[in-house]
Amino acid sequence: MEMTFTRRAFLGGATALAVWPSDLWGAAKKGAKKRNPLPPDLTSLWEKPDGTATDNVMVRRMYLDIAGRIPTEREAQDYVHSKNPAKREALVMKLLESKDFVDYWTMRFCDILRVKSEFPINLWPNAVYVYHARIRSFVESGETWEHFGRALLTSQGSDFRDAEVNFFRATDRRNPEGWAEAAAQTFLGISPADLDRKRKTSFADCLSNVRIKNTREWKEEIVYVDGSDRRPELCDMIFLQNRQAVADAFLMRLRRWIFGPSAPVKSAADSKITGVRGALREIMLSPEYARGSVTGGFPARRLDAEILDDAFCSLSGATRNYQSPAPEPFSFLPPERQTVCIEDGSISSGFLSLFGRPARDTGLTDERGGDVTAKQRLYLFNSGDIHRKLGKLAVPQWKMADGSINPYYKNTPMPKRADGIYWRILSRSPSEYERKVIVNMWRKRSNGGKNRRANHGEMMRDVAWSLINTKEFLFRI
Amino acid sequence: MRPAKSVIEIWLWGGPSQLETFDPKPNASRDYNGGLKSIPTNVRGTELHEWWPRLAGCADLYSIIRSMTHRQFGHETATYLMQTGRLPGGGEVFPALGTVIAQAKRREYKGDLPPSVILTRPKGRFSEVGFLGVEAAPLVTGGRPNAPRFAVDGIVPPDGITSQRAKERFELLSKLDLWHPKKGVNATLVSEFDIAGSEARRIAEGDAAKVFDLSAEPSALRDEYGRNDIGQSMLAARRLVEYGVPYVTVNLSGWDSHKRHFETMKRKSGETDAAVATLLKDLKGKGLLDSTIVWMGGEFGRTPKVGWEAPWNGGRNHYAKCFSTLVAGGGFKGGCVVGESDETASVPVSRPVSPQDFIGSIYELCGIDPEGPLPNNVGKKLPILPPSTGGGRLKEIYA
Numbered sequence: 124m125e126m127t128f129t130r131r132a133f134l135g136g137a138t139a140l141a142v143w144p145s146d147l148w149g150a151a152k153k154g155a156k157k158r159n160p161l162p163p164d165l166t167s168l169w170e171k172p173d174g175t176a177t178d179n180v181m182v183r184r185m186y187l188d189i190a191g192r193i194p195t196e197r198e199a200q201d202y203v204h205s206k207n208p209a210k211r212e213a214l215v216m217k218l219l220e221s222k223d224f225v226d227y228w229t230m231r232f233c234d235i236l237r238v239k240s241e242f243p244i245n246l247w248p249n250a251v252y253v254y255h256a257r258i259r260s261f262v263e264s265g266e267t268w269e270h271f272g273r274a275l276l277t278s279q280g281s282d283f284r285d286a287e288v289n290f291f292r293a294t295d296r297r298n299p300e301g302w303a304e305a306a307a308q309t310f311l312g313i314s315p316a317d318l319d320r321k322r323k324t325s326f327a328d329c330l331s332n333v334r335i336k337n338t339r340e341w342k343e344e345i346v347y348v349d350g351s352d353r354r355p356e357l358c359d360m361i362f363l364q365n366r367q368a369v370a371d372a373f374l375m376r377l378r379r380w381i382f383g384p385s386a387p388v389k390s391a392a393d394s395k396i397t398g399v400r401g402a403l404r405e406i407m408l409s410p411e412y413a414r415g416s417v418t419g420g421f422p423a424r425r426l427d428a429e430i431l432d433d434a435f436c437s438l439s440g441a442t443r444n445y446q447s448p449a450p451e452p453f454s455f456l457p458p459e460r461q462t463v464c465i466e467d468g469s470i471s472s473g474f475l476s477l478f479g480r481p482a483r484d485t486g487l488t489d490e491r492g493g494d495v496t497a498k499q500r501l502y503l504f505n506s507g508d509i510h511r512k513l514g515k516l517a518v519p520q521w522k523m524a525d526g527s528i529n530p531y532y533k534n535t536p537m538p539k540r541a542d543g544i545y546w547r548i549l550s551r552s553p554s555e556y557e558r559k560v561i562v563n564m565w566r567k568r569s570n571g572g573k574n575r576r577a578n579h580g581e582m583m584r585d586v587a588w589s590l591i592n593t594k595e596f597l598f599r600i
Numbered sequence: 601m602r603p604a605k606s607v608i609e610i611w612l613w614g615g616p617s618q619l620e621t622f623d624p625k626p627n628a629s630r631d632y633n634g635g636l637k638s639i640p641t642n643v644r645g646t647e648l649h650e651w652w653p654r655l656a657g658c659a660d661l662y663s664i665i666r667s668m669t670h671r672q673f674g675h676e677t678a679t680y681l682m683q684t685g686r687l688p689g690g691g692e693v694f695p696a697l698g699t700v701i702a703q704a705k706r707r708e709y710k711g712d713l714p715p716s717v718i719l720t721r722p723k724g725r726f727s728e729v730g731f732l733g734v735e736a737a738p739l740v741t742g743g744r745p746n747a748p749r750f751a752v753d754g755i756v757p758p759d760g761i762t763s764q765r766a767k768e769r770f771e772l773l774s775k776l777d778l779w780h781p782k783k784g785v786n787a788t789l790v791s792e793f794d795i796a797g798s799e800a801r802r803i804a805e806g807d808a809a810k811v812f813d814l815s816a817e818p819s820a821l822r823d824e825y826g827r828n829d830i831g832q833s834m835l836a837a838r839r840l841v842e843y844g845v846p847y848v849t850v851n852l853s854g855w856d857s858h859k860r861h862f863e864t865m866k867r868k869s870g871e872t873d874a875a876v877a878t879l880l881k882d883l884k885g886k887g888l889l890d891s892t893i894v895w896m897g898g899e900f901g902r903t904p905k906v907g908w909e910a911p912w913n914g915g916r917n918h919y920a921k922c923f924s925t926l927v928a929g930g931g932f933k934g935g936c937v938v939g940e941s942d943e944t945a946s947v948p949v950s951r952p953v954s955p956q957d958f959i960g961s962i963y964e965l966c967g968i969d970p971e972g973p974l975p976n977n978v979g980k981k982l983p984i985l986p987p988s989t990g991g992g993r994l995k996e997i998y999a
Contacts, residue, residue, distance in 0.1 A: 418783075421785075422785045478734070485693065492733050495789075496734055496737070498714060498737060498739055506742070507751055567768075568768070585769050585772060589769060594777060
């Protein structure tokens with residue numbers, strides 16, 4: 124029944140078959156008696172002979188790491204076809220100035236600062252939004268990690284108006300020991316389990332006069348100091364006495380986010396503590412970042428849950444359906460709001476949990492899950508959600524909103540279709556081998572063109588399904 | 601006594617009222633019982649609220665705990681407590697008992713489906729896996745069990761994907777998934793990806809998916825469970841246990857009845873009563889009840905005194921000092937009542953049962969030492985459960 128419906132809805136019928144290029148059919152027919160082509164060595168698609176990544180890989184890598192999204196077809200092609208010898212530097216700078224960079228890296232820092240409304244952090248929504256805005260401003264403005272850190276550690280006031288005080292609220296233990304652990308973890312990269320007692324005690328002593336009280340406003344809290352304020356002393360302990368450790372921890376955190384947990388340790392030169400943009404620029408322009416991922420040793424990693432969700436929405440035109448369960452009554456996010464822009468860690472979905480979005484409970488970097496599991500693969504293979512999103516690929520326009528050719532349109536010639544799908548999903552054109560695989564499958568389905576009921580849209584959705592299930596799509600390589 | 605093989609958790613999200621379930625107070629005033637009555641059960645001396653007639657007819661199969669107690673009145677904290685036996689804090693987020701039991705039984709479990717399955721939605725606002733991470737995450741079915749075809753996310757192909765088309769898709773995928781470093785840092789990643797893919801295909805293409813084909817059950821039995829998502833979820837839970845899944849959770853929402861409590865409870869009770877009673881009888885009939893623990897409850901109960909005034913208009917709010925749960929099978933005796941509450945179900949007057957007592961009993965009957973070590977990725981020696989704050993485990997109802 125459903126097959127009939129699908130065909131009725133999307134079948135191009137005779138018209139579609141009529142525009143199928145005859146030469147390609149000929150090639151397919153000639154190949155009909157041959158065995159399927161063996162996959163050739165396609166390393167050159169991803170890596171140059173010198174072991175560095177190709178332009179196609181680099182453009183995708185930079186968009187994913189800096190802007191937190193896959194590039195559009197146009198963006199990828201602009202980069203790949205550019206003759207500018209300094210195009211990598213140009214793109215890094217352009218992306219570092221983009222809103223997408225600010226959104227994505229704000230999300231990353233919200234993870235470690237535990238920005239969530241509910242259990243076990245319990246910031247509650249008003250505070251979440253002001254704290255998120257403050258973290259966003261830190262990322263956007265180029266403020267140094269030290270300046271930002273001092274602002275957090277010496278803050279006082281209302282959680283609704285003085286955003287930085289939420290550092291003291293965003294811990295599961297709101298007492299001097301809990302804050303000492305949070306400060307050590309955030310700025311020195313020392314987890315509570317590894318924090319030595321002496322240091323914990325000295326940090327906690329400086330925080331012993333910090334208090335939190337309620338007001339008559341629901342969920343408003345005031346952070347204040349009752350007695351002498353020794354927090355500047357704590358800041359000096361952290362940012363002066365342990366300056367190199369802070370600089371190293373900041374740099375290593377970024378490097379682990381980019382290169383994964385096995386990122387080689389690097390020390391920050393001259394104990395320099397920068398902002399996010401400056402540190403990232405250095406990483407993105409390093410030779411290390413340009414290595415190939417097949418033999419060059421560049422570590423691949425699975426895409427973040429939020430990036431994947433946004434990618435499926437941007438590829439299919441689907442919208443999102445996020446809502447906040449707190450405070451009641453529920454509030455609903457606009458369907459077009461990107462997932463990386465969701466401020467509140469308490470707003471989530473089954474998809475995000477499945478793909479390892481951190482709960483923001485501990486602030487530890489490894490809270491974000493990068494594993495690949497059978498349940499994730501099942502979801503991508505068979506879930507109704509993915510099926511619905513792929514179903515939206517068959518939009519009835521010849522050209523997309525950005526002027527590029529719509530590869531899913533029924534009358535788009537086959538080579539353009541394959542090219543379009545590849546550029547859109549993998550940021551590159553297909554190799555000859557890949558084109559042949561697709562053409563052969565179509566030939567098989569349409570019985571060499573005799574079966575006029577063979578469904579073009581269905582075929583292209585199946586190609587798209589295959590591509591979103593490849594390692595090349597699911598990993599940043 | 602042999603340890604229980606499986607557990608079915610029926611989670612009544614929101615906090616069901618103790619008075620309109622297992623601890624009715626027919627002699628209290630209308631301000632407490634809403635003017636409603638209790639009914640006798642097939643166990644002499646035990647009564648249930650009048651809205652649970654089917655369960656009243658099989659009270660010999662389960663036991664009731666009327667003296668559950670803790671001090672957490674917020675949904676998330678109370679859920680965390682009831683699911684982990686702990687209060688938040690200390691820098692770790694602990695896994696729920698379902699995840700712990702599923703992981704503990706992983707080695708003896710031979711099925712292809714994950715060892716923990718949730719019907720049909722996660723609790724939300726709470727992480728079942730805690731610090732154990734995504735690898736320990738339960739399979740969440742999604743879909744509607746009462747639909748003509750229970751489309752379990754990821755396992756049952758969506759409508760329109762025939763077996764031929766699925767085969768062709770995988771053929772395409774195998775030919776187009778070409779990025780494949782054979783050595784170096786990415787080779788391990790590729791290997792994990794491929795193993796996960798093989799496992800996923802084995803689940804989707806093997807017998808495991810048939811577990812969710814509820815049409816294989818006799819129509820009369822499906823009717824008895826109730827032709828609604830609650831009833832058919834219970835049926836799916838029985839099939840999952842029959843298959844061998846160690847921990848099955850059925851999350852039922854909508855029990856947070858601050859306003860118009862009685863209308864809500866009457867509606868929710870009817871479907872749940874039929875479904876749970878049929879589940880217990882069905883498990884018994886198939887010889888599975890002795891090896892399967894069934895427990896039902898929520899994070900707390902509800903305020904004994906009814907809020908008749910606006911804006912509640914006959915509502916009950918959160919209440920954790922005294923509430924009720926149900927346990928059956930897997931080493932728990934049937935036909936017993938543990939603990940007693942006062943005349944308005946406001947406080948336990950005998951045998952207080954803490955969340956640690958309750959969870960610890962389930963662990964114990966599953967053959968898991970509650971004081972034993974909990975594997976974790978935070979490098980700490982942690983017991984599965986902290987010391988109890990109540991009257992001890994439920995040994996009086998161990999079979």
